[in-house]
Amino acid sequence: MIEMNYVIHREDYANAGKVSSQIKQLLKQIGIQSDLLRRIAVACYEAEINMIIHSYGGKISLNINDSEIKFSFVDIGPGIPDVQKALQPGWSTASEKAREFGFGAGMGLPNIKRMADEFELSSSESGTNLTIAFKVSA
Amino acid sequence: MKLSQVLQSLNAKTMWVHDPRILDREYTCVSATDLMSDALAMVKSDTNHTLLLTGLQNAQSLRTAEMLDIQTIIYVRSKELPPEDLQLAKEMEMNVFSTGYSMYEACGVLYMEGLATATKSYD
Numbered sequence: 107m108i109e110m111n112y113v114i115h116r117e118d119y120a121n122a123g124k125v126s127s128q129i130k131q132l133l134k135q136i137g138i139q140s141d142l143l144r145r146i147a148v149a150c151y152e153a154e155i156n157m158i159i160h161s162y163g164g165k166i167s168l169n170i171n172d173s174e175i176k177f178s179f180v181d182i183g184p185g186i187p188d189v190q191k192a193l194q195p196g197w198s199t200a201s202e203k204a205r206e207f208g209f210g211a212g213m214g215l216p217n218i219k220r221m222a223d224e225f226e227l228s229s230s231e232s233g234t235n236l237t238i239a240f241k242v243s244a
Numbered sequence: 245m246k247l248s249q250v251l252q253s254l255n256a257k258t259m260w261v262h263d264p265r266i267l268d269r270e271y272t273c274v275s276a277t278d279l280m281s282d283a284l285a286m287v288k289s290d291t292n293h294t295l296l297l298t299g300l301q302n303a304q305s306l307r308t309a310e311m312l313d314i315q316t317i318i319y320v321r322s323k324e325l326p327p328e329d330l331q332l333a334k335e336m337e338m339n340v341f342s343t344g345y346s347m348y349e350a351c352g353v354l355y356m357e358g359l360a361t362a363t364k365s366y367d
Contacts, residue, residue, distance in 0.1 A: 208302070
């Protein structure tokens with residue numbers, strides 16, 4: 107069992123993707139096979155970027171056991187105004203700044219949902235909680 | 245098509261090559277986009293033989309390629325990475341090039357050379 111926690115800061119574009127890169131390296135070291143590793147890396151990166159672009163900051167928690175790799179992305183607000191719309195491909199509320207960095211295509215959450223084996227999303231003004239899990243075959 | 249031939253077709257300039265053997269690798273697919281989520285959506289492609297063609301010359305194009313295991317990026321419109329991002333490319337063992345062609349022209353050249361799109365339709 108491995109547990110890791112990472113802090114993500116609001117609009118920290120200079121470090122965007124660093125945590126996902128570290129997590130990818132960690133999972134590679136413990137022998138996660140490449141196709142699964144790529145799915146996890148893409149989902150984690152999209153969620154990290156979402157947190158930087160849209161939230162006031164938050165935390166990424168990673169739990170690894172023999173059967174699954176589970177992530178929790180928990181931020182402190184302001185929440186997603188319409189979760190159903192946010193899950194539609196192409197729907198975006200990203201700022202001009204986020205678009206300068208190549209994001210805001212409205213594909214973040216749909217991509218994450220497509221990559222993950224399990225996907226749970228809840229949101230209110232006090233924060234968004236995204237949990238995703240990937241099954242690890244023996 | 246070998247990467248060396250791709251670069252010749254695009255009159256591309258080398259910013260950094262991590263391993264010269266990459267020049268002999270066959271490339272079959274191109275992800276051409278300035279929107280990183282569009283690139284990230286095509287995870288099903290064989291990324292060992294896919295190159296990223298983009299006008300987004302910053303760290304996020306490198307990070308996106310890193311997540312997808314893409315090792316080659318060609319920047320259009322003569323764009324070059326700023327020094328700090330070029331350093332990041334070196335640390336990532338990425339191979340990065342720049343072409344004077346626009347995105348439209350570069351896509352046209354590579355399409356005529358037989359390279360396919362890496363972008364999958366969304367399911």
